[in-house]
Amino acid sequence: xxxxxxxxxxxVPLDRANVDTDAIIPKQFLKSIKRSGFGPNLFDEWRYLxxxxxxxxxxxxxxxxxxxxxxxxxxxxxILLARENFGCGSSRxxxxxxxxxxxxxxxxxxxxxxxxxxxxxxxxxxxxxxDNNVMDELFAVNGEITINLEAQSITTGDKNYAFExxxxxxxxxxxxxxxxxxxxxxxxxxxAFETEYFKTYSWL
Amino acid sequence: xxxxxxxxxxxxxxxxxxxxxLLIYIDRQLIHEVTSPQAFEGLEMAGRKPWRIDxxxxxPDHNVxxxxxxxxxxxxxxxxxxxxxxxxxxxxxxxxINEIHMTDVRQGIVHVVGPxxxxxxxxxxxxxxxxxxxxxxxxxxxxxxxxxxxxEHVLATGCLWxxxxxxxxxxxxxxxxxxxxxxxxxxxxxxxxGTAGGxxxxxxxSGDTIQGLSIEGRMTLCNMAIEAGARVGMVAVDVKTIEYxxxxxxxxxxxxWDKAVVxxxxxxxxxxxxxxxxxxxxxxxxxxxxxxxxxxxMVISIDGVIPDPDKETxxxxxxxxxxxxxxxxxxxxxxxxxxxxDVVFIGSCTNSRIEDLRLAAEVVEGKHIADNIKQxxxxxxxxxxxxxxxxxxxxxxxxxxxxxxxEAGCSMCLAMNADKLEAxxxxxxxxxxxxxxxxxxxxxxxxxxxxxxxxxxxxxxxSGV
Ligand code: SF4
Numbered sequence: 001x002x003x004x005x006x007x008x009x010x011x012v013p014l015d016r017a018n019v020d021t022d023a024i025i026p027k028q029f030l031k032s033i034k035r036s037g038f039g040p041n042l043f044d045e046w047r048y049l050x051x052x053x054x055x056x057x058x059x060x061x062x063x064x065x066x067x068x069x070x071x072x073x074x075x076x077x078x079i080l081l082a083r084e085n086f087g088c089g090s091s092r093x094x095x096x097x098x099x100x101x102x103x104x105x106x107x108x109x110x111x112x113x114x115x116x117x118x119x120x121x122x123x124x125x126x127x128x129x130x131d132n133n134v135m136d137e138l139f140a141v142n143g144e145i146t147i148n149l150e151a152q153s154i155t156t157g158d159k160n161y162a163f164e165x166x167x168x169x170x171x172x173x174x175x176x177x178x179x180x181x182x183x184x185x186x187x188x189x190x191x192a193f194e195t196e197y198f199k200t201y202s203w204l
Numbered sequence: 205x206x207x208x209x210x211x212x213x214x215x216x217x218x219x220x221x222x223x224x225x226l227l228i229y230i231d232r233q234l235i236h237e238v239t240s241p242q243a244f245e246g247l248e249m250a251g252r253k254p255w256r257i258d259x260x261x262x263x264p265d266h267n268v269x270x271x272x273x274x275x276x277x278x279x280x281x282x283x284x285x286x287x288x289x290x291x292x293x294x295x296x297x298x299x300x301i302n303e304i305h306m307t308d309v310r311q312g313i314v315h316v317v318g319p320x321x322x323x324x325x326x327x328x329x330x331x332x333x334x335x336x337x338x339x340x341x342x343x344x345x346x347x348x349x350x351x352x353x354x355x356e357h358v359l360a361t362g363c364l365w366x367x368x369x370x371x372x373x374x375x376x377x378x379x380x381x382x383x384x385x386x387x388x389x390x391x392x393x394x395x396x397x398g399t400a401g402g403x404x405x406x407x408x409x410s411g412d413t414i415q416g417l418s419i420e421g422r423m424t425l426c427n428m429a430i431e432a433g434a435r436v437g438m439v440a441v442d443v444k445t446i447e448y449x450x451x452x453x454x455x456x457x458x459x460x461w462d463k464a465v466v467x468x469x470x471x472x473x474x475x476x477x478x479x480x481x482x483x484x485x486x487x488x489x490x491x492x493x494x495x496x497x498x499x500x501x502m503v504i505s506i507d508g509v510i511p512d513p514d515k516e517t518x519x520x521x522x523x524x525x526x527x528x529x530x531x532x533x534x535x536x537x538x539x540x541x542x543x544x545x546d547v548v549f550i551g552s553c554t555n556s557r558i559e560d561l562r563l564a565a566e567v568v569e570g571k572h573i574a575d576n577i578k579q580x581x582x583x584x585x586x587x588x589x590x591x592x593x594x595x596x597x598x599x600x601x602x603x604x605x606x607x608x609x610x611e612a613g614c615s616m617c618l619a620m621n622a623d624k625l626e627a628x629x630x631x632x633x634x635x636x637x638x639x640x641x642x643x644x645x646x647x648x649x650x651x652x653x654x655x656x657x658x659x660x661x662x663x664x665x666x667s668g669v
Contacts, residue, residue, distance in 0.1 A: 017524055018399060018499055022639045027618055031267070031284040033241035033291050035352075051645050054284055083520070085400040088433065089639060090618075091335040092239065093351035114369075114403060114435050115335060115349055122353035166367060168225045179353065180250070183361040186220060186227065190363055193219045193229060194256075203456035203464040204231055204328070 002124045003176035007105050008146040009078035012068055013139045019082060020089035021116060025098040028053055038094055039101030043069060079145055081138055082109040087116025096123045106147050108154070110135050121169050122179065128154065128163045149174055206474035208371045209440055210406040213346035213471075217329045219363055228366050231328040233358050235262035235301070236314045237292040238620070239333030243356035244295035254299050255362035261323045262296050262303040264289045265313045266620045270583050270610035276307045285621060312586025312612040315339040315553040319423065320586055322452025326441045326468040331358055336553050336636065338429040342422035343449065344441035344471040349430065369436060370480040372405035373473075376413040378487035383669040385563065386421035387555055387634065387653035389413070390428035391493035395503040397483060402434030405481065408473060409439050413487040419448040420559040427554045428636055431500040440472030494540050494666050495638045495651040497528030502638075504540060506656060506668045512536035531640055532648045533628075541666050547631040548573070548580040548607075548661040549643070550654055552617035555634035556585030558592050560654040565598040567658035567669055573606035574664025580607040581623065583615040607661070619643050632660040 029041045031054060040058040047069055049062040063070045080099065086109040087095060096119045099107070106126045120127040126149060130138065137159065138145065146155045149170060154161040172179065183190075198204060207215075220227040240262070247254070254260060267285035277293065280286040289306065296303035304310050304317065311317070315336050318324040324340045330347035331337060333355040340347035350364065358364050374393060394401075407429050409422070417425065422439045429437025439445075446465055449455050456464050473479075491505035502525075504510070510529070513536060516522040529536060534543065550556070550564050561584065573580050582602050584590035590612055593599055599609045616623040617635040619642070625631055627646030634657050635642075638649040652660065659669045 016527075017520055020499075020637075020639050022637070022642055026641060026645075027620055030238050030620065031288055033245070033288060035242045035245075045641055045645065085403065085433065088399055089335065089637060091333060091349040091351055093242075093333075093353060096351075111400060111403060113400075113433060115351060119351035119353065122351060166224060168222050168365075179365070180252070180357050180360045183227065183357065183363060183365070190219055190227075190229070190255075190361065194362070197229060201327070201464075201467070203460035204325070 001176045001178060004105065004124055004126055004149050004173040006146065006148045007078060008144050010074065010076070010143065011079035011081045011108070011138065011141065011145050012074045012077045013081045014068055015083060015139065017083040018085045018088055021087055021092050021095040022089055024087065024095040025092065026052065030092060030094055035097055036101055038098035039103070042098040042102045043067070076103070078103055078105045079147070080104050080107045081135070082107060083135070084110050086112050088113040091115045093119045093122070096120050096125050100125055108135070108138060121173060124173065124176070126173060130161060130163065134161055206477040208473040208477040208479060209344065209408055209438055209471060210346070210369065210371055210436065213327065213329065214368060216327065217346065225365050225367050227363050228329060229363055230259060230331055230358050232323060232330045233260045233355070234314050234318050234323070234330065234332035234337070235260055235292070235355070236266060236332070236334060237264045237288045238266045239352050240295070240355055241288065241291045242352050243333070243359060246356045247359050252360045254301065254359050257300050259362065260301045260359070261318070262292060262301055263311055263314050263317050264292055264306050266614045266618065268306050268613040269621055270613050270615045270623055273306060273611055276305070282622070309587040309591065312584070312589065313553045313556065313614055315427065316556060316585030316589070319343060320452070320588060322449060322454035325449060325455065326445055326471055331364060335430045336427050338435060338437040339423050339427040339553060341429070341436055341438035342419060342426040343445055344438065344468065346436065348435040369406040370404055371478070372402060372407045372434065373479040373482045374407055374409050374485070375411035375482065376409070376485045376487055377411040378413055380413060380487045381491060383492055383655050384490050385653045385655060386417050386424040388490055388493045390425045390431070391495065391500065391503045391651060392490045393485065394428060394432045394500045395493070396485065397432055399431060399499055399501045400433045402429060402432040405434050406436035406438065407432065407434040409437065414439055415442060418559060419444055420557045423557070424554055428500070431636055441468045492653060492656050492668055494656065496532070496534060496540055497525070498531055498638055498640050499528070500636065500638060500651060502528055503651070506541055506666060508540055510534055510536055510538045510540060541668070544576060544630070544665045545632050545660055546576070546578045546629040547625055548577060548657050549583070549616040549631055549633040549635065550657050551581065551583030551585070551615050552635035553585065554636045555654050556583060556589065558589050560634065561589070561593050561598050564654040564658040565601045567655050568605040568607070568662060569601050571605055571662045573661045576664045577606070577661055578629070580661045581610060581616060582607050583610045584612050586612045616643055632657045632666065
């Protein structure tokens with residue numbers, strides 16, 4: 001996993017509440033058995049005017065120019081601004097894969113659905129919670145936003161906002177650590193737990 | 205200290221604690237073909253092996269065709285669906301994981317198969333790369349959906365890092381009205397607390413209404429906990445739970461059974477356990493429900509009218525009502541029971557168990573679907589349920605009434621196989637999500653109970669029984 005330290009970028013304002021993972025990456029793209037390549041189909045039904053299927057040449061498809069991701073001033077953005085309950089619905093990790101593949105590294109919203117929030121960290125994306133007032137201010141920003149994970153701060157112009165992040169998750173993102181490798185350090189501990197566990201719950 | 209059911213289950217499985225994050229031991233991982241290929245690939249590439257092979261049970265469900273399938277995987281016409289199932293088969297074979305293949309009579313939707321086989325037991329920690337894993341909490345298990353990286357993590361380590369959720373108790377008391385089922389209770393609750401109402405919480409459903417529900421009804425309810433934002437939905441173990449588990453193929457027997465029952469009987473919240481939040485509902489207030497919009501919280505009673513955004517004072521809410529009505533092609537203030545439908549779908553991990561099929565069959569018996577209904581599907585949750593329904597003659601009741609009787613799978617719940625709606629088609633569906641395009645691009649989904657789906661099929665528009 002890539003490290004996340006600081007990030008400076010413009011932000012795409014996606015002004016909708018309850019954006020679900022079906023909208024982030026529609027189900028027809030879930031049939032891929034790979035982890036990468038989902039970026040061109042991120043928000044597919046909002047982004048293109050035609051119906052997207054696997055295997056299409058996305059560069060030839062008609063774009064919905066009204067959709068914010070397609071507007072010229074937001075090209076190359078690595079931060080996504082969203083509203084309440086972002087990432088609700090299906091647990092598909094294809095959603096953060098698509099966001100990451102597109103180039104997003106951070107998402108700022110007033111709230112996230114739990115599974116999606118978890119999945120972001122596994123893919124080097126930093127989800128940040130800010131209250132609605134701050135979100136309104138961020139939505140109004142015209143320019144770059146800087147996120148500093150170490151300092152847990154968001155800066156834009158002369159404004160500075162703090163954010164919370166679980167210490168363990170922060171450490172993993174900062175150092176780009178592999179979750180499985182870390183857990184396997186505790187192999188002996190897990191084995192010891194298991195032995196006791198199956199003694200107590202012997203029917204399992 | 206008195207503990208909630210959730211706290212008991214978390215501490216029973218805690219291997220290690222790192223600040224607010226716990227390393228939880230996983231008893232059972234259920235696997236399906238959509239969210240596992242990348243996890244298996246990761247495992248293989250890292251040269252790792254499954255931690256405990258017996259912990260896993262795989263079954264293909266999302267992509268399987270629901271029409272005749274005796275030729276197995278080779279008979280799947282969509283090459284991509286086929287590849288996904290082949291990939292699952294291949295990895296299960298490579299790693300020696302127990303898989304119920306698509307031609308096996310026990311095959312079905314993973315959340316139906318788990319409890320049916322006794323792969324889901326009270327007190328277990330259960331994960332699956334699927335958000336509706338909350339279903340299994342109906343048996344007093346700690347069950348939740350995870351992402352693919354976590355599927356790989358559980359495969360490799362037998363454990364999962366989890367931060368502790370807060371405790372939310374939803375209590376429903378009183379007798380249910382006629383023709384009101386667990387599905388209506390679930391939709392009503394989601395409508396009341398909202399799709400983010402349970403975010404960050406593990407929900408325990410309690411109260412005498414919940415105790416009165418069958419285990420199947422409790423599964424319907426816990427299934428939709430995720431629609432209220434909670435990863436975990438649970439009901440305490442009682443006599444019905446133990447009755448349900450008894451004799452299942454993977455359930456313990458003999459002395460082990462007796463030992464297990466002693467433990468299972470402790471799986472309830474202690475009398476004065478602390479909940480971070482408690483919400484109470486009155487069963488008498490719950491009528492049959494229908495969703496009118498593009499989120500499960502956009503729900504009204506079958507005799508209700510579609511909300512008017514101009515009367516909504518919260519501007520964000522008004523905007524989402526407008527967006528939803530615009531998508532779903534309905535006008536504010538329309539009585540929902542005047543809205544015509546094109547398709548009826550009875551199935552999904554929410555409502556495809558034998559009890560659901562019986563309820564629907566009772567409503568359609570001796571009647572016929574309306575002329576404007578283009579398609580009415582009944583898709584049992586597993587091959588065994590299908591067989592049982594056939595033994596009871598339910599298939600005949602459905603086909604006589606003009607329904608199609610299919611093989612088990614997810615089917616039109618998310619339309620990854622051939623069962624999907626065309627743009628502009630309106631469906632009364634017993635599934636759990638009415639998001640834009642869920643059942644086919646540009647199609648309109650309305651979530652209902654099996655009884656309402658059946659009554660609406662006969663009427664040709666949304667209708668009470
Ligand atoms: S039936 Fe629907 S909700 Fe349930 S597992 Fe299948 S696709 Fe998911």
